[in-house]
Amino acid sequence: QVQLQESGPGLVKPSETLSLTCTVSGGSISSYYWSWIRQPPGKGLEWIGYIYYSGSTNYNPSLKSRVTISVDTSKNQFSLKLSSVTAADTAVYYCARGVFDPYCSGGSCYYYYGMDVWGQGTTVTVSS
């Protein structure tokens, strides 16, 4: 059974870079779209982005200029870096296994993207 575990500093200073790692156990990181999602205190879910095991990425347009997601297949890990953080980046950060399937017919494509396995989440506070 695949399990995901986030790790990284729980406190980051404003203007610095938030760095988190997600370790995948019980299965291979090959295939799937490894995703990051965050949840500010008392608020809803916000999609940050994903990386395919081959290295291709896709990011939330509102965060794109500050986000980098990378993968280390040899360690079965993927990572998140968010630069120039402010208090608005304080949140619980989740890593998740994503499934992304296109269904194409007659020149049109419909997409399924969902997260079927989630880590327990890690709280990151941005404060001096």
Next chain:
Amino acid sequence: QSVLTQPPSVSAAPGQKVTISCSGSSSNIGNNYVSWYQQLPGTAPKLLIYENDKRPSGIPDRFSGSKSGTSATLGITGLQTGDEADYYCGTWDTSLSAGVFGGGTKLTVL
């Protein structure tokens, strides 16, 4: 504000049925598949419904999903106190080329 619109809260009595709506547009729900997630207090979200109406292994058939046009609906029958949670819809937005979620709906079982 979220790309997908959900009611902030719904409530019903134990044993009853409740539905939670999720409204979007042609660039997301209208042309892509929807997922639903359950987030129990203090825990990570859990996949409840995928591809509009499919249930992962282990999810009871009290939970159902449907989609019509640019809206999706989660249905829960035989409500239990253990169903009290926040529920989120999610999908892919083709115009944004991004994953999107609804703002979440808090279910109270009275």
